[in-house]
Amino acid sequence: MDDCIFCKIANGGVPAKVAYRDERVVAIEDVNPRAPSHVLVMPIRHYGTIADLADAGDAALMTRLIEIATRVGRERGGKHGFRLVVNTGPYGGQTVDHLHVHVLAGRPMSWPPG
Numbered sequence: 001m002d003d004c005i006f007c008k009i010a011n012g013g014v015p016a017k018v019a020y021r022d023e024r025v026v027a028i029e030d031v032n033p034r035a036p037s038h039v040l041v042m043p044i045r046h047y048g049t050i051a052d053l054a055d056a057g058d059a060a061l062m063t064r065l066i067e068i069a070t071r072v073g074r075e076r077g078g079k080h081g082f083r084l085v086v087n088t089g090p091y092g093g094q095t096v097d098h099l100h101v102h103v104l105a106g107r108p109m110s111w112p113p114g
Ligand code: AMP
Pocket: 005, 016, 028, 029, 030, 031, 032, 033, 040, 086, 087, 093, 094, 095, 096, 097
């Protein structure tokens, strides 16, 4: 998508601090971190939301996203653990309409979310 900031980052057109990259997935440091470690794991191909990816039926990509997010969470959170978040749509608090998994670590997380 031409006007999507995360497509531009995923395709290298906009700079970001890349934590991981493979042929289908990229992970970047969040520019406005909400925890000592805050990484965004996203597909390189544009999907607006996780529901769009589910509709597309690409189970391999869905699995890959969660695998990479879990790997990053383990690396960053260690024995203390981590949190994965996928904000979806307006009520879900999504502000960038390109599917991404937040990986938050480095402090205790509260519940419920706001
Ligand atoms: P969400 O509100 O769930 O859609 O999350 C969007 C996240 O993207 C927020 O945590 C932002 O801080 C982050 N973000 C927005 N623009 C950039 C950027 N250019 N580079 C890195 N992170 C970004």
